[in-house]
C-alpha cells in the first residue's frame with residue numbers, strides 16, 4: 001500500500017520477514033548459544049502469523065539486546081497487549097491483527113512502528129473483539145468522526161473558541 005509520509009527505515013519492519021523460517025534461522029544462528037532459544041521465541045512472536053500467543057517476560061528479557069530497536073518497539077507494544085497488563089482489553093485477536101497487517105496501518109499503509117495502534121472494530125463492548133492495526137492518524141479519524149462539525153461553520157468556530165474542551 002502507498003503512503004505519503006516519509007518514515008525512516010529504522011522504524012519500518014521489512015515485509016519479507018513474515019512467515020519466513022530462513023530469516024529466523026539466520027538471526028537465531030548468529031546469536032550466542034544461551035540466547036538462541038529465547039530469541040527464537042521472540043522472533044516467532046514477532047514474525048509468524050500463527051506464532052506464539054504471548055512472549056513471556058523472562059524470555060523477552062533474555063532476547064532483548066538481540067532485537068533491533070524497531071523490533072523492541074513492536075515486542076513491547078504487543079507483549080503487554082497479548083499477555084501483559086493490557087491482555088483483558090486486547091489479547092490474541094489484537095496480536096493476530098497486528099501480525100497479519102505486518103505492522104502497517106490497515107487503512108493508509110503507514111509502516112511506522114512508533115505510530116501503530118489497535119482499533120476495536122466494533123467498539124470496546126464487543127465480546128468477541130475484532131481488531132485492526134491502524135496508525136494513530138487513521139485511528140483518530142475513525143474514533144473522532146462523531147466530533148466533526150456537521151452544523152454551520154460559525155458553530156464550529158464558536159466551539160473552537162470555547163478553548164477548555166479536551167483536544
Ligand SMILES: [Zn+2]
Nearest residue numbers: 105108135138
Ligand atoms: Zn493510517
